[in-house]
Amino acid sequence: MVKYFTTKCDINAAWDHVVSAFWQRYPNPFSTHVLTEDVVYREVTTDHRLLSRRLLTKTNRLPRWAEHFFPAGMSRSVYIVEDSIVDPISRSLTTYTWNLNHTTLMSVEERCVFRDSAEQPGATQLKREAWITSGIYGFSRPIQEFGLARFKSNQVRAMKGLEYALSNLQGETPQRLLRGSVKETSDVAKGAPQSLASTASTTQNPQHYV
Template identity: 85%
Template sequence: MVKYFCNNTDIRSTWDHVVSAFWQRYPNPFSTHVLTEDVVYREVTTDHRLLSRRLLTKTNRLPRWAERFFPAGMSRFVYIVEDSIVDPVNRSLTTYTWNLNHTTLMSVEERCVFQDSAEQPATTQLKREAWISSSIYGFSRPIQEFGLARFKSNQVKAMKGLEYALSNLQGEMPQRLLRDSVKDASGKAKEAAKNLASAASAPQKPQQYI
C-alpha cells in the first residue's frame, strides 16, 4: 500500500520570481531541518531547458513509538535527491525528490510543478504530489500515516519558506507576503487531505528525470 497526497496552490507572484526564489529558499527560518544543499549536476539542453540535480541533507526525527524498534546508532539524517527541470519556453519548473537512505523504513517521493498561470496575471500555479510507502512488516500502515502527517506539516513550512525567499527578493517584509499565500496553502492542504487515494487509485509514481 502507498499513501498518496496531492494539492494545488496559487502563489501570488510571477513565475520568474518564483523560480528565482526556488533557488534561494534555503536557509530560511521555516526549514531549519534542512542542513545542507549541494549541486551535483547541471546542464542546459539544446532546447534551453535547465536540468539540475541537487543533494540535500535533512534531520530525520523518528516518532517516539518507533525509536525502540530501531538501533540507537541509526542515522538521524536523511539524504534527499532533487531533480529539477526549468523550461523557460513553457514557463514551468518541475521537481522530483526522493530519499536515498532509510528507504525500508519509509520512502517519500514528491513531484512539484510550478506553472505560469494563463488565467490569473502575476500568479504561479503549484501542483504538489507525494507517494509515501514503508516496507516494515506489521508496521507499514502506522509508519505511512506518520509520514503523511509529517509531509503535510512540512509542505506548509515549505510554502512559508518559499514565500520568505520571495519577500527577500522583492524587498518586502516576509509577514506581508506570507499572510495570504500561506493561508491559501493551508486551506487547500486540508481540502486535499480529504481526497487521499489508496494505492489502487493513486496515479503512478513518476520516473526520475536525470
C-alpha cells in the same frame, strides 16, 4: 499500498520570481531542519532547459515508537535527492525528490510543478504530489499515516520558506502569498513517476529526470 497526497495552490508572484526564490530559499527561519544543500550535476540542454540534481541533508525528530526500527548508531539524518527541470519556453519548473536512506522504514517521493496560473494573471500555480510507502510488515499503515502528517507539516514550513525568499527578493515584508486546495486519496494504487528521463531525453546523466 501507497499513500497518495496532492495539493494545488496559486502563489501571488510571477513565475520567474518564484523560480528565482526557489533557488534561494535556503537557509530560512522556517526550514532549520535542512542542514546542507549541494549541487552535484547541472546542464543546459540544447533546447535551453536547465537540468539540476541537488543533494540535501535533512533531519527530523523521530517519534519514540520509531526508534525501535533504527539500529543503534544508525544516522538519523535523511539524504534527499532533488532533480529539477527549468523550461523557460513552457515557463515551467518541475522537481522530483526522494529519500536515499531509511527507505525500508519509509519512502517519500514528491513531484512539484510550478507554472503560470491559468486562473490568476501574474501568479504562479503550484501542483504538489507525494507518494508515501513503508516496507515494515504489519506497521506500514500507521507509518504511512505518520509520514503523511509529517509531510503536511513540512510543506507548511516549506511554503513559508518560499514566501520568505520571495519577500527578500522583492524587498518586502513576508506576507501570505498562497491560496489553494488540498486533496488527499488514501491507500491508492496510483504509482509514483518512474523518472525524469521521459521529459529530458536529450541527456544521459543523471538518469532520473522528471
